Amino acid sequence: MRRALGGILALLGALFIGIGLLAKPYIFNSLATVPLNQDSTSVSQGLDMAVLYPHVVDGKPVIDKLSGVKVVSTREVRGIPGVVKQAGVEDTDAFWQTTVKSQAEVDGQLVDLSFSDTGVSIDRISGEATNCCGDYTSVGDLTDPTAQKPMTHAGQVFKFPFGVQKTTYQWWDADLEMAVPIEFQSEEKIEGTTVYVFKQTIDPTPLASIEAPKSLFEEGAEGNVTATEVYSNTRTLYVEPVTGVVIEGREQINSVYEAEGYAPIAKTVGEIGFDDETVAQNAKDWGAKAGLLSFIENWLLLVGLVLGSILVAIGAYLLLKPAKAAAPDTATPPTARAARHT
Template identity: 60%
Template sequence: MRRVLAVALIVLGALFVGLGILAKPYLYRSLAVVPLDQRSTSISEGRGMSVLYPHREDGAAAIDKLVDVDVRSTRQIAGIPGKVPAGDRAKNVFWQTTVRSQAMLDGQPVDLSYSEAGVSLDRVTAEATNCCGDFRSTGDLEDPTKTENATYEGLYFKFPFNVERKDYLWYDTTLRRAEPISFVREEDVDGTPVFVFEQKLGPEEVGSLEAPASLFSTGATGTVTATEMYSNTRTLWVEPVTGVLIDGKEQINDVYEAEGYEPVAKTVGLIGFNEKTVADNAKEWGGKASLLSLIDRWGLLFGLVIGFLLVVGGAFLLLTGRQAEPRHA
């Protein structure tokens, strides 16, 4: 029995040594990748915002200016493994996302906008790869299924694993391009250490349209050329081991301007992840980050030390067991 236990300890020790040696090059790298089948929902809320409310009234298209209203934006993300060729799944993923924004009007939610996008990204760097039929929606609330091919750049959903204190490129869906986002400080969110990044955009013209003059002034007739001017200050709280967003806020100033009139708010105000979304993110990704850090930083040492102790213990039992065997004439 002593010999069996000794051999078991030596074998177990050898396994720990092997695990320690393989912890970073194999175990860590197999875990530190973007999942193919991601499923997540995040909710952002804004108080006292100014927005435009497009709808139908008596069968005709109408648009109302809403001031000092609460806005709720729900984003859902779903990974679709089938969009990525089997031979590319070790490197790329394809995530589809939908965002529906609503405002509270007379105690009831009304739809403001709906958007959809499909983005392929590198499983380690999280940068857009445009490998697998990327698209964005061009429809509206009445027909949200219209899409067009799209080319993305930079980061869209998350940061890379092992985030550094430096500038990255973050994609803005209004500008339809990636712009620098800068590291500004370190913080703690619900017990999870984070890096805080900030991106300042605009003001910049992003489009123009012919709009009814009555949108700018009650009783005005005819149409005017309205120019959309957009600016945004985006702040992201990023868990640095996994690169996942724990919190995010945007100070948006998206308005229509027309000569001779005061600007009209399309979307103006501060909106960001609600408390539950932040708390859930911190709890889930703070724990996963701790596990990855343990494997990355201590896996080799832990495996070697435990393995060495087990091998030494097994060898000791084996040698002392032999010395205790009775001698025969």
């Protein structure tokens, strides 16, 4: 029994040592990788915003100028493993499709403002764009809502790398269609989860020019006018540093149309950010995963080696300890007992 127990303890000890030695090179690295089949939804909300509401009335396109409205933006991210496989790329890359539907509250009802659809290839560890698998973005409007064009992405698109550093990264901006520096600001806590705060400032930048109805700038005016979209933004991201996941994001957007001789018209102006439910769920889910990854990376080796060594030592002691010699029989021999009774 003693030898069997010693053997079991020695095997358990060797198992713990093996787990400890594999903690960083295998267990941590296999977990610190984004999934191919990502499936997530985040909701952002902005109050007192100014937006343009393009829609169709009696078969004709109409653009209403809304101000002081609530805007809700729902973003879904879905991984499509088949795209990577079809492109013949190793599974170090992932292809994620992200759709964003923006809506405004009008007379108590949410009406659609815009819808975008983008496909992005990313490195599964660094989170950087790789453009391996046919990246694209939607360019649809009221006349052709499903139109797309190829896109070359750069920098971080969905998340930061595992093991975020307090430095400057390049973060993709979909309006500029380029990556812009985003700088580390501070360290904070959200719902008990440590986050790094990064800030990206985009100065007013002219984007595309369009032929817009003059009535957009002057009520009752007829004809069209050339208008240029001028875009600026201050983006603040609160990032869980172990996983690189954005726990909370906020944007101060100022996107307006400018035409010579007219006052600028707001396309999207105001502050919008993750709603409370999205932030709380992100902090809960990714705070827990970060704790697990930190334990595996920083403590599992030590725990495995110490606990394993103790178990191996106890097991070896039980296996190698000599068996106790049989105690001498001090009982009176039967013949002696018989002699005393005769």
